[in-house]
Amino acid sequence: MFSKACEYGIRATTFIALQSLRNRRVSLKEISQEVGSPMAFTAKILHQLAKNDILESTKGPSGGFQISMERIHTIKLADLVLAIDGNSIYEGCGLGLRKCNASKPCPVHFKFSVIRKELKTMLQGTSLFELAQDLETGVTHLKR
Amino acid sequence: MFSKACEYGIRATTFIALQSLRNRRVSLKEISQEVGSPMAFTAKILHQLAKNDILESTKGPSGGFQISMERIHTIKLADLVLAIDGNSIYEGCGLGLRKCNASKPCPVHFKFSVIRKELKTMLQGTSLFELAQDLETGVTHLKR
């Protein structure tokens, strides 16, 4: 469904959000360890998320990544996915047709539209705060 | 969502189903032309579908691919997807965790379960016949 990069990105960002709620900035090293993702690859992803105003990054000793309290509430899963995987998951035709729309649909167009709309709604309705809180309470986990 | 191979596979199979309804066996060449897919690559996919008892193939002059009337009704989209992409779309964790389940879920586990269940239901409920008929009536299209 999502690319590996996106999976890592969501896991990492959820971890960062949790630590930001505790007022802790976290380093790439800690993130990739806690999330079980390859460090250098994770660096690229976090860099991209920072460019997209999803994370704040700070260089130097005691540097790392963090998210402001306000952003933890306003950032939705949909924003992460968009920043990493682009909008293909929302836009693209289920059968890969370049021009597929309601007036010239592929055979699965309408059935897919339903599913995709629900996916979109779910992603747009899920905030980082929600994800981080489930982690905090120990309900959910991030490590493979 | 699906691999390119799966997209081509679904498009090709839908076309074969339509022609089989008209009692026509179709060659790889015609299929890849009508569906807009690379011929040699499509050959591999059709071969795999044949091995999985989704298509019947015949060599030699006037050979090609076809599907029995009965199978056109019993084969569901879910069977195609399973044969080509495996069960990762049904089974795998949305965030790529190896062991993610209801008792030790990832942060998006339950929200994804809902979507995936609906996707599964849709795929299992959509027959080749249905897809082919929408093509027949000109409601839907297959070419990029």
Added chain:
DNA sequence: CTATATTAGGATAAATTTGTCCTAAATGAT
């Protein structure tokens, strides 16, 4: 101010997916 820790970012490698090419095997047409 200096040394050190940390992110930024380019180059490159490995793995996977997608796509091509060619020969073998089979089968129907003649």
Added chain:
DNA sequence: ATCATTTAGGACAAATTTATCCTAATATAG
């Protein structure tokens, strides 16, 4: 029976995604 046509299938090439490595830039601690 022979030949042309078509699928089967292996080898390989290209493209994309995933992953690693190294140096530069930068900020903080001391």
